[in-house]
Amino acid sequence: MKKGIHPETHDVTLTCTCGATYQISTTVGDLTSTTLCSACHPFFSGEQKFVDTAGRIERFQERYKKYNNK
Numbered sequence: 001m002k003k004g005i006h007p008e009t010h011d012v013t014l015t016c017t018c019g020a021t022y023q024i025s026t027t028v029g030d031l032t033s034t035t036l037c038s039a040c041h042p043f044f045s046g047e048q049k050f051v052d053t054a055g056r057i058e059r060f061q062e063r064y065k066k067y068n069n070k
Contacts, residue, residue: 007027009026009027010026010028010029011025012024012025012030014032014033014034015033015034016033016034016035016037016039016040018037018040020037020039022037
């Protein structure tokens with residue numbers, strides 16, 4: 001391999017919002033958190049879970065509440 005053309009890698013601890021931590025190697029500097037991982041993602045866990053960012057689900061439900069009451 002040629003020297004000097006590959007980016008430097010750093011070992012960091014990645015923390016998910018569910019509390020799971022992972023030790024990864026990355027070329028990005030300080031990557032410390034994520035919102036979903038394989039422990040809490042619905043595809044891997046088999047559980048339906050809404051990941052609400054900034055209250056989008058509540059705003060949608062409030063906006064269309066009059067249509068759901070029929």
